[in-house]
């Protein structure tokens with residue numbers, strides 16, 4: 001399943017009930033089920049949920065992490081918002 005979401009829509013996914021989404025580059029990742037597996041801890045992912053965590057992601061991980069987990073967790077891409 002892949003959809004196009006605005007940053008505002010992603011920002012609503014910040015609770016475990018609704019789901020926890022994280023933005024890295026132009027990808028949207030559903031980490032709801034991944035938080036307990038995350039080697040960096042569940043807390044940090046819950047804190048970043050609903051947000052663009054591109055900067056933090058690349059600070060702590062290499063490209064290999066996204067190659068390994070990306071296909072499993074990616075739910076969509078960030079919709080370019082109209083700049084009128």
Ligand code: HEM
Nearest residue numbers: 022029031039040044045048053056057060061062065069
């Ligand atoms: C799609 C989202 C994410 C995935 C799939 C993911 C996956 C991983 C993996 C596999 C590791 C183990 C280290 C390695 O193999 O290189 C790791 C470590 C870590 N992650 Fe994430 N991560 C994600 C998001 C984040 C975010 C948003 C943060 C926020 C700052 C974060 C912070 C960390 C930290 C601090 C570590 C280092 C833990 C240590 O070395 O003690 N991660 N993550």
